[in-house]
Amino acid sequence: MKKIAKLCSFWMLMTIPIFGFSQYTDVINSNRPGTSFSAYSVGTKVYQGEFGMSYGHDEHNLFDADVDYFDIEYAFRWGVWREQFEVILNGNYQIDQLTDRGRTFTRSGPMNTTLGAKYLFYDPQRKRKLEEPNLYSWKANQGKKFKWKNLVPALSGYVGANIRFNGSPFVYGSNFNFFNENEADISGKIMLITQSHITADWVFVTNFIYDRIGTDFTSTQYIFTLTHAFNIKWAAFVENQGISSDFYSDNIVRFGGAYLLNSNLQFDASFNFNTKDTPSRTFGGIGVSYRMDYHESKWELVDDGKKLPKNELEQPKKKKGWPILRWFKKKDKNVPPPDEEFDENEN
Known part of the structure; x- marks a missing residue:
């Protein structure tokens, strides 16, 4: 009887609604060394800095x-x-x-400055965490196995404002301004972000961007980033960015890698080039990402991927009416009778 009781307890734990996690991760979630934004946020009470330096050469043949x-x-x-x-x-x-x-100038100033916010609207990983394991196939439960449903991406939206400081010699994020164009002090930027965890070690991110909104030279961009994790410490990426604008258009290819020193510190390196000569571009750089983690996990009771209402988390309501009258109410036939008591010494 003891074995039956233990088995019943196990199945009760397996069938009740389970707790879902936030998108906070135990290790740093950096956008570097690529330029795309991930769909996921860093988590509440997490403060993260991502810094880099690069050296490059642009040449405009025309x-x-x-x-x-x-x-x-x-x-x-x-x-x-x-x-x-x-x-x-x-x-x-x-x-x-x-x-x-034939003339040489030395310049310095902010090239780009953008303040914005990102929100995750849909997270397929949330529901996948609730899926029951396949009791008949060990291989089916391994994260490296490809599944078609893994192509369904997480979706995020981004809204921001580009800020141009007076005195900066750069406009529209370009190194060249042959016709002395001016850029507005404030312009808009919106972005749609997708992220697919194809397997446990392959991630595909896309950004679709509409930038410099409200200026004479709005631009549309895409960024495709494919990342592969070799192990818990090392990862590599390849990225393609396309830019289309009447002021500046380009097609840039990036590749590089990152090394996770600990859960809050990452180092990276990358190399970049483009596929045109107006201008041609080559540049490379290194970087570091660090976070201060004060996150506090908040648990949510979920059932089949859906968050239960607050009243599901509350204590059961007390039965109404006089206790003596409840004795005469009909019992629910679907409720099984309580198990008979068993001897503690019984095997």
Whole structure:
């Protein structure tokens, strides 16, 4: 009888609604060394900084101009309000030497500065965590096995504002401004983000961007990033970014890797080039990401991937009416009678 009681207890634990986790991860979730944004946020009460430096050379054959530059990149990410919500301040500061038709200039200033917020609308991983294991196949339960449903991506939206500082020699994120165009001090940016965990060690991220909204030269962009984790420490990525605008268009290829030193510290390196000569671009860099983790896990009671209402979490309501009258109510025939008591010494 003891064995029966234990077995019943086990199945009760397996069949009751289980607790779902937030999207917070035990290790740092950095967007570096690529330029795409992941769909997931860092988690509430997490403060994360992502920094890099790169050196590059651009050459514009049509206008006989070239530039050598040193770039400092930064991103600050804060998880606030809800687990799905994140505030992001990112940009880069550039120091360069421009040679334009025989004349040489030294320039410096902010190239891009953007303040925005991201929200995760749909997370397929949330429901997959609730799936029961396959009791008949060990292989089916392994994360490295491809499943078609893994192609269903997480979906996030981003809204931000580009801020141009007075005195900056750069406009529209370009190293060249042959026609002395001006850029508005404030412009809009929106983005749709998808992220698919194809297997446990392959992740595919896409960004679809509409940028410089409200200016004379709006741009549309896409970024496709494929990441592979070799183990818990090492990962590599390849990325393609397309930019289309009347001011500047490009097609950039990036690849590189990252090393996780500990759960809150990551180092990275990357190399970049494009596929055109107006201008041609080659640049590479290194970076570091660090987070201060004050996250507090909040548990939610979920059933079949759906969050249960608050009243499901409350204690059962007390039965109404006089106790003596409840004796005469009809009993529910579907409720099985209580098990008979068993001897503690019984095997």
